[in-house]
Amino acid sequence: MQGILGLLCLLWSVPGSFASWGDRSKIFQRCLSGCWRNNCTGRALERFDQQQPGYMVMLGWWCEEECKYGCMWRTVEQIQADPWAAVPQFYGKWPFVRVLGIQEPASVLFSILNGLGHVVMIGVFRRKVPSHAKMYSVVHWLAIVSINAWFWSAIFHTRDFLWTEKMDYFCATSLVVFQLFMWFTRFGGFKESAMFGALLAAVFSCHVYYLGFVKFDYGYNMMANVAVGQLNAFCWLGFAFKNVRQRRYMWKCIATILSINLLLLLELGDFPPIWWTFDAHSLWHAGTAPVVPLWYSFLIDESLYLLREAEEKDV
Template sequence: MPRRLRAAAKPSPLLICALLLLLLAATVEASIGDRLPEFRECVQICKQENCNIGSATQIPLHRRLLFWTCPAECDYTCQHIITDNRVADGKPIVQFHGKWPFYRFLGMQEPASVIFSLGNLWAHCHGIRKLLARVPATYPLLPWYRAFATAGIAAWTFSAIFHTRDFTATEQLDYFAAGASVLYGLYYTPIRLFRLDRPTARRRSVLRAWTLFCCVLYALHVAYLKGVHWDYTYNMAANVVVGMVQNSLWVWYSYRRYQQTRRSWSFWPIIAVALIMAFMSLELFDFPPLWGTFDAHSLWHLGTIAPTLLWYNFLIKDSQYEVAGGDRLKS
């Protein structure tokens, strides 16, 4: 799980790149597999035999395009050699560099997570296109729904990139984009539930205060991760807490909406929340990847596709009901 200064001249691209690299710099903690003597010996021998200048083993183009180098190839190969030996000896599979030893596909480190991340990306693209086609352009909540889709699209794009190739920069962009998406989910929820978009002086003041609060909250979140401690446990806990608050509000609203409308679609948020919580529980029971491909994290990504589609369908029904005057009829 990110001041402005007026300058006489624009900063150079080199300076910008240097600042970005500094921002995304971080340390990497070792896993059990990294510390195994047999793994380190395997990598060392592989590098000596295959990575010498002038006689290095040729790497296929599609992998070189994804920045696979000879040392990285040795690391990947040795992970699977050690894993196969451990399985043959009846020993448990262990992680390397904080990840399970996945079988890559077309150079992708975690192909299942990449594909399922793209599935969520498609769900947001499909959902917002459908919503914009079926809800009048004058509907006042559309800007917030577009921003919700944009945050989701960005989060799942960076997720796919990160799972394709795990670097410090791709990992942090994934975490920060995911955090922004989760926090935006909480941000727009009270705007819809309490109609903070309506042009009254009191609501405008509340909206400004709420917007400022969420921006500060996100800035503090990023500042802590980057400036204090890159804490995986904290990042997960922060996203879970924000998500739980948002989900609780939608469950309350869903029940209230059903009392108003007596329509089955009013319960869709409850169904979506239940599905998301069920698949999120997979993260608590992490296990080695099935067939070297499907781990708990990838299945969690798979499980969020259907609730996302259901969520956009609810937003469409909810918006159409209001546009048709249903709320006025029930008031």
């Protein structure tokens, strides 16, 4: 499930990186050059540095960035004077009203809620599943990988820099890869799972090295994650449909994956933020949060089933 989450986050990020016309408009460029000239040089810059709150400086809202933010809204205001004009994007992103320096507050809030969902549900899993159950360790690692991914998602939506973007992408990819590994461990023994895990780790390392040190290629990144993500969904759905008659709780696995894919419609139907706060991507994050408990409920049921099956063989 979380592998698909990471995949869709990537799908959302790619198109915006290639197309935006707000920052290329004459209105924005004239405003930006004037702002830099009047506020970001000499004594004007010194006054800005003295007046800018410390937390805004920590979040990277330097004079040049403040100029971009202010000119963005001036451009939107002038363009929106025409009721038929489309809302422009700037540097690949919709215009958002920031809150306490947070660039996309709704996406940050819902990313945190997703992360907290994993924190709460891994606690539930530990209370209900004995530590000697087959899937105990791998589910714990799923929680760690997921919490890490949602942490970097929140950081990225707080401030969009190249390094926060890369970390968000790499952690999303780790979810896709780990979910596939988790599916394999359901069937493979220790040696087989270790070999498969080593193979996936090598592929993931090459992927990160290429994007981090050779070329940050959005198109390649998307295609790679789509391929692994679709394999993921096919494997889990195939497993669930095959066993749903014998194990009724398999509906939870099916419902989780189908729900995630239905939420994809939010990503495909991208639209300007409602109240300059809630865009399609933030609503995608909001929609995925309630799915987290359902996924862990399935993992709890499956772990207990495997435990009972092992105990019956030992008798």
